[in-house]
Amino acid sequence: MTSRSADRLILDAVRRGGPWLAGLAAAALVGAAAELALPAALAQAVDALVSGTPGGERRVILTALLVGVVVACDAVRVLAAGRAGARTALWLRRRAVVHVLSSGTALSRRLTPGEIVTRAGVNAEEVARTPEAVVTAAALLVPSAGSVIALALIDPSLAVTLVAGLVLIVAVLRAFIRRTTAASGGYQRAQGQIAARLVGALAGARTVAAAGTQDREARRVLAPLPRLREHGLDLWRLQARAGVRAAVVIPLLETAVLAVGGLRLAAGDLTVGELLAAARYVVLGAGLGSAIGYAARLARARSAAGRLDELLAAPAPAYGSRPLPDGPGRLELRGVTLDADGGPVLAGVDLIVPGGSCVAVVGRSGAGKSSLAAVAGRLADPDSGSVLLDGVPLREIDRRELRSAVGYAFERPVLFGETLGDAMGSGVPGQDGGRVRAAAAAACADGFVRRLPLGYATPIADAPMSGGEVQRIGLARAFAQAERLLILDDAMSSLDTVTERQVGRALTGGLADRTRLVVAHRAGTAARADQVVWLDEGRVRATGPHALLWRDPAYRAVFQGDS
Incomplete structure (x- = not known):
């Protein structure tokens, strides 16, 4: 099954999130906008309090309100993500079960019952998590892009420094998604093999018990376990490497932006509040590195979507519309x-x-x-x-x-x-x-x-x-x-x-x-x-x-x- 058809299934899954997906997107975007506005409000409040300018209290209240909006949006996002995922999982499982039952014996000759159950169950659940991963990962682009614009307004040199770091983070993410998709496929295939063998063993449980071959049958069922372990370790290694690289790039990026900002402050081109805002914006911009977790989820979902799409692509018999004439049953x-x-x-x-x-x-x-x-x-x-x-x-x-x-x-x-x-x-x-x-x-x-x-x-x-x-x-x-x-x-x-x-x-x-x-x-x-x-x-x-x-x-x- 091609990655393109798997991606189409993922897009269909995202669309099936319904109104809760719209709520998730709205909460994510409003929360991202509030996070972007928060450093600027905080900078104005600090400058007003330091200089004794009137209106400082109002700016503090505005900052507190923005913090409340961020917290509320996070709560709505968690609720909406759960509901959207549940709707998507229901649609995927219903579609898979109806297709399996409609295909009859043709599908069971191609895939074992264990493989069918794994794809319609575990793999469908992994694909159903896609809406949250897609929306949240996309929402991370808003503070990153907004941080670049905000820094450009404060001082163009700060924006250039942030962009250079973001390019490195995007390169890490691209390599991570490509490798994780391949490793996830191997992990899910091993899962399916274990499930298939276990279903077969359960069907012959009386024979196994009568022959006294429980230990041998257990070894046969769990024979793919070393491959499952190796693919699981590969996934952890990939995530650890990507996390380490992001962990190295992000502090260096923050240090570089603060160093440039400190020089500009010393030259009198920045205020204390602007430097504080710049420090916050670089943290928001570098938050793109936290997309590694969502990228891992998307990679697993792509692999699972390929396996589920292979199940759904099995041809089901097409029926006509002709009525049966009266007859003896010849x-x-x-x-x-x-x-x-x-x-x-x-x-x-x-x-x-x-x-x-x-x-x-x-x-x-x-x-x-x-x-x-x-x-x-x-x-x-x-x-x-x-x-x-x-x-x-x-x-x-x-x-x-x-x-x-x-x-x-x-x-x-x-x-x-x-x-x-x-x-x-x-x-x-x-x-x-x-x-x-x-x-x-x-x-x-x-x-x-x-x-x-x-x-x-x-x-x-x-x-x-x-x-x-x-x-x-x-x-x-x-x-x-x-x-x-x-x-x-x-x-x-x-x-x-x-x-x-x-x-x-x-x-x-x-x-x-x-x-x-x-x-x-x-x-x-x-x-x-x-x-x-x-x-x-x-x-x-x-x-x-x-x-x-x-x-x-x-x-x-x-x-x-x-x-």
Whole structure:
């Protein structure tokens, strides 16, 4: 991802600060103006008190008021910065989460879950701090530029001395930002690698515990830690070097300006008050050196923005606006090819599933069964070829219509919502209670759900369920959602034989008004289907009734190998 696109994301983030960002900018500018006016007011007050000129008390009061304005602006700036950052973080995270969920499996094939979470969480937070850093760093230019002008009005030689020092400070800042951006990128990549490995380890926590490999797995998860430490040390070294250089330049600059001012005072060209004002203005002008902290924040934000922009740049599937015509749910695949890193997963698949039929997809592990199920309902787009539902390409169908027409059930369903009723009604228009209960009965889930104390209102976290019962909840959700096409991707693998037969009868009975595409590992499931599609290495090897294909020893071996 280019630095230019990352910078565009940062500018978008700055604009999302809303009215609080405007308040932050106003407070910063007013505070900077008050700081600029303060030395002049202080100089006039000192000169008036020293010389006994009338009006000295008023000038002291004005100086005190300016101090109050500076303090008040600092307080408003802190509040506005927090609010603007929170708004920006909300926008970035919402945008990232919506994009991730919209991209589906395409994004998860490119980035691990740990990387996705790190970019949408930690990196989004770092980018969200940009508005404060940008506004505050820009506000530092006001006292620096104003100090140069004020010194020029007092004595041009003082302004020339300050400008020479500011040039050195700007050079330090430029080098610091460039190097810190590179170091921040390495630090954030190491963070993402640790998060990715930890998420993977947590997913297999039972396996790790059963194998007794906790120590070895911990070492694997934390293997990038030395790189994280090295990049962190690089960041501290860079900041320390820049700070030391600024710390050397700033006192020398102040000393030089005061030396020149002292000479001018001795020559009678400056008053005591003007020298005092000059001393204060050089401190304000040299305050540009304090931008190192904000520059470090901007450098980290640029690196984080690059990682977040890479996430957001992953293409999400585009949907059309065509409605689905009335039809029986006829599914057609024309020359469908789907590639992966290791080669084609599906290679030129041509297939017609008649509307209202039940078709089982069988094959050995790696034959492409789940990939065919994914492209059939557009969880993935083929690299070439097309998929049509009732004569309309899936790419052209309105998203709401497509998701209402197609229902999916998986081997390991994830239950969403607060209660079991919510989980089964997810994706169902209005979460129709009658429709959900009918689907639960067809999935053999109604009985065990009703036996729970709260029934369908039982919180998911409080429901003690086996793997087979979770699968039945997932089946019920798919049965309730699918209006035209039902796709089961190994969704009955954890059911006992009796329950599997009952669900199988529902598939060929009460659900017969829908087209059913069932990825099957059991011969009994294939036997109940109207037709069987036999996949072998991403190609359709044969189609036909199970009884006819059963005569082929190679077909029988498919089930023997999976049993």
